[in-house]
Amino acid sequence: MKRYKKLLTAVLVIGIILVVFAIVLLLFGLIPSKDIKIATYYILVADFSLPFILLALPLAIGFDIIAWTIGVIIWLFGYGSWPGQALEIVLSAHPVIHHVFYVVFLLLGLFVMVVLPYWIFSAVRKAMNTQKHLDWGSSIVGTITLVMGMHILAHFLSPRGIATSIIEYVVGIPALATGILLPLKYKRIDYNFLAGLIGIVYGILLFATRFNHPSFSIYSIWFIIYAVRGLLQARTYRTTAPSQYSVLMALNFLLLVLGMLGVILPFFTLNSLPLVVAIALMIESVITWLE
Known part of the structure; x- marks a missing residue:
């Protein structure tokens, strides 16, 4: 597992950066929202999400990170019009993998929302003595x-x-x-x-x-x-x-x-x-x- 730690960290960081970048572009209307569906963005701006946003957001974050990393690779092979759709096409064709990946989405989203800030601010607090x-x-x-x-x-x-x-x-x-x-x-x-x-x-x-x-x-x-x-x-x-x-x-x-x-x-x-x-x-x- 240690052999792949740097690779997993790089993938996670790249995925987070791409998702944040896409959300910012959507918020300022610089890319058409009808063509690209960022799950995290739609949860954040949805009317119905409160007070259930804390339950839905981890799943959305996990999906978006996977979509903009693994989904990009699938998309390059001609599946779908954008990485998220490409990922959904492949997962829908394999129901068992689909269910497994939803667990992965949830765990990844919780990691980003809770564990990652814990690590970051633990390091900051340590630097502050x-x-x-x-x-x-x-x-x-x-x-x-x-x-x-x-x-x-x-x-x-x-x-x-x-x-x-x-x-x-x-x-x-x-x-x-x-x-x-x-x-x-x-x-x-x-x-x-x-x-x-x-x-x-x-x-x-x-x-x-x-x-x-x-x-x-x-x-x-x-x-x-x-x-x-x-x-x-x-x-x-x-x-x-x-x-x-x-x-x-x-x-x-x-x-x-x-x-x-x-x-x-x-x-x-x-x-x-x-x-x-x-x-x-x-x-x-x-x-x-x-x-």
Whole structure:
């Protein structure tokens, strides 16, 4: 297996780069979506995917990576009009292999979404001389938060422009997940426990009521709470891990600014709120990975 580790890594990296590149081109309308079907792109911009995006996305990511690596080779032999279609043609002709590959798609997608970020940010934390290792709970919650940020960003960039209709989900899911994580991670009653309790209540309220008629500024309150908690937590790394302290202070301060901007912005325009929420969620995910 070690003999093929570099080859597998190269294939995985190439596949991820090609999928990300294709999604960006689709989002900005530079390639016709009717000709090329990127499963990850359609999950990210679909109306029906929430709150089930976290179940469907790993399968879509795995399929796209295989399509743009192995599928390209099949496509070069004249199957289909593009690599994904070529892969589907071959798999459909062999039902048993088809089912096996769907398991491969799922495992590969989960690897990219959970294990890969864990490896990356474990290396980053090691380079920052942090005393604690990244735990799997933080890695998973960081991934969930990043996916929600990418989801609303994809909606914001798509021509349909309906991102405001999914804000309660993309904010509520990370808030609930983080609310569960914080007490389990820090195991003491302090500001982390309080923020976690608020996150759980806040997330449940978003799902239960969906805040049909309030100001949209309610959705940015969570970012302010998480940023204030993060600034307090970052101070504990000042002497033990100065690099971690500096980075986390900067990220939490930026998150606090975005949260305050999200509170003020709806009084003037709703058009930019989804973009603010998307950036805030991505920053929140990085904070979760680095703490």
